Amino acid sequence: MCVEVDKxxxxxxxxxxRYYFHYGEGFLWEKLPVGTRVIYPPPTLPPIKDVDEAIEHALEHPYGSEPLSALLRRGMKVTIAFDDISLSLPPMQPPDVRQLVLEKVLNKLYEKGVEDIHIIGAIGLHRRMTPSEIKHIVGKRVFEAFYPERLYNHDAEDKENIVWLGKTEMGEDVEVNRRAVECDLLIYVNLNLTPMDGGHKSIPTGLGTYRSIRHHHNPDVLLKTSLMDTRQSEMHRSLERIDKLIHEHVRVFHIETTINNATFPWYLLYLQKAEHEHTVWDRLNFHISRNALKVMPISLRRAIFHATRAPYKMTSIQAGDVEEVHKHTIENLRKQQVVPVDGQCDILLAGMPYLGPYNVNSILNPILVNALGPGYIFHLFLNKPLVREGGVLIFTYPLHEDFHPVHQVPHKDFYELVLKRTRDMKEIVAHEEEFATNPKYIELYRHSYSFHGAHAPFDWYWGYRAQCYLSKIIVVKPKVKHVAHVLGYETADSLSEAIEMAKDVVGSNPSITYFHMPPIFLCEVK
Structure with a gap:
């Protein structure tokens, strides 16, 4: 799709x-200085008209591989892995594209007489998905036929069902799910929301263990990583080495999908539009919602927002060899997400929504705020960051000091026991193995719905490059200011005050950019 950039x-x-800013489970309505550059996401791509035919064509006309049907034979052992609830954001209105792909794949397996089939949620070190969350992704028919004996979450701490395959040429340990290694064919069903996902990242993170994942989820690697521009990503080079060793032991058929950016359901469609495109109804709806949310208790606001289901639709599907497939996936992502931008700015403004990849049906705790803001939002660029080195990131978010009591036990302990004492990265890294191997966290990861202990420090690492690159990070209108100080942020009671604070380091006549998201998009900065 050709988009006129000036639009x-x-x-x-x-x-x-005035412009609206996401503000957690709410919105702000703000004035901006004259001259501020406002960058909007591209318009929504039209979906594939015949999804069933598109899936069939991808499976039978793959890139760099025999057709799926030609790889199947009676009596073989097949494992299907699929991306977990960290994608999409928000969760899709049913049917999820993974459901559509799974149903087609299973029909082909049945036609060839394949009966030994396991389906694994590739959670890596994320929390286990609940039965209802799995069902939402795979659909009722698949869920009832396979759950729980043959449809389950990956368990990175089930030692009997983990295989060590050796080390890469750089000494990286490669451990992966035993069922995935010992089957005759592994089929990976992916949903690609951003360029950092999919490709060589899918299996090493989704079906790997702490022993493997620690090699690419660490500050030294992430300091040399552009999360969305994989050409400049040391993390993705590590993942590539690990995945290539896995492929020496496993026959893999990759299936990757992309979706459009139809993020908001009908009652929130004003959030899909620029302010100057709003109708009278859009403006009325927005302001009624904004003011109503102000007076609601936080628990009700969270319940409302987490019930949101996005009307995403499939825009492409490709299957076969991992590298060939991912090349086409990235091309299709670019069509929906990339906005060419001339030059960096001194001050980058952003509104932080209620949702990131690690708090679906949960809470955006302080550590996850750092992962989403200085982590993901900062990294939504190609070539170079939207804000210059030494610049300032300002984001709006009603910072709280709360944690989900089930999902985020290690996060709370990491915050209380480590971050409240130090932000020195060497000292923080020294605590990583303690969290990764803590028996309490392992038990909660395996048998409850808590993130793995290692994920707490990992989530903190996501913001490390931005923390080193920027002069200041300022959060606007935090509810609990001392949380910002624990995270190393400064605070402002208004957007205008934050901009004045930023001028102290970038000068009195700064260039300012408002990165107007979600929907998710990427700035290709020249």
């Missing part, structure tokens, strides 16, 4: 103009 990049011309 996506505007400049504030009048000081009376």
């Amino acid at each position: 996506l990049i505007r400049h504030v011309e009048d000081e009376s103009e």
Whole structure:
């Protein structure tokens, strides 16, 4: 799709103009300085018209592989792995694209007489998905036929069902799910929301263990990583080495899908539009919602937002060899997500929504705020960051000091016992193995619904490059200011105050950019 860039990049011309900012489970309505550059996401791509035919074509006309039907034979052992609830954001309205792919794949397996089939949720070190969350992804028919004996979450701490395959040429340990290694064919069903996902990342993270994942989820690697521009990502080089060793032991048929950016259901469609495109109804709806949310208790606001289901639709599907497949996946992602941008800014503004990949049906705790803001939002660029080195990131978020009591036990302990004492990265890294091997966290990861202990420090690492690159990070209107100080942020009671604070380090006449998301998109910065 060819997009006129001047429709996506505007400049504030009048000081009376107002723009909405996401503010957790709510919204702000703000003025911006004249001259501020506002960058909007591209318009929504039309979906594939005949999804069933598209899936069939991808499976039988793959890239760099025989057709799926030609790989199957009676009596073989097949494992299917699928991406977990960290994708999509928000969760899709049913049917999820993974359900559609799984049903087609299973029909082909049945036609060839394949009966030994296991389906594994590739959670890596994420929390286990609940039965209802699995059912939402795979659909009722697949769930009832396979759960729980042959449809289950990967368990990175089940020692009997983990296989060590050796080390890469760089000394990286390679451990992976035993069922995935010992089957005759592993089929991976992916949902690609951003360029950092899919490809060589799928199996090593989704079906790997702490012993393996620690090699690419660490500060030294992430400091040399552009999460979305994999050409500049040391993390993805590590994943590539690990995945290539896995492929020496496992026959893999990769299936990758992309979706459009139809993020919001009908009652939130004003959030899919730029302010100047709002109708009278859009403006009325927005302000009623904004003001109603202000007076609701946080528990009700969270329940409302986490019940949101996005009307995403499939825009592409490709299957076969991992590298050939992922090349086409990235091409299709670019069509939906990339906005060409001239030059960096001194001050980057962003509104932080309620949701990131690690708090679906949960809470965006302080550590996950750091992972989402200085981590993911900062990294939504290609070539170079949207904000210059030494610049300032300002984001709006009602920072709280709360943690989900089931999902985020290690996060709370990491915050209380480590971050409240130090932000020195060497000292923090020294605590990593303690969290990764703590028997309490392992038990909760395996038999409850808590993240693995290692994920707490890992989530903190995501923001490390931005923390080193920027002069300041300022959060606007936090509810609990001392949380910001624990995280190393400064605080402001208004957006205008934050901009004045930023001028102390970037100068009195700064270039300012408002990165107007979600929907998710990428700025290709020249």
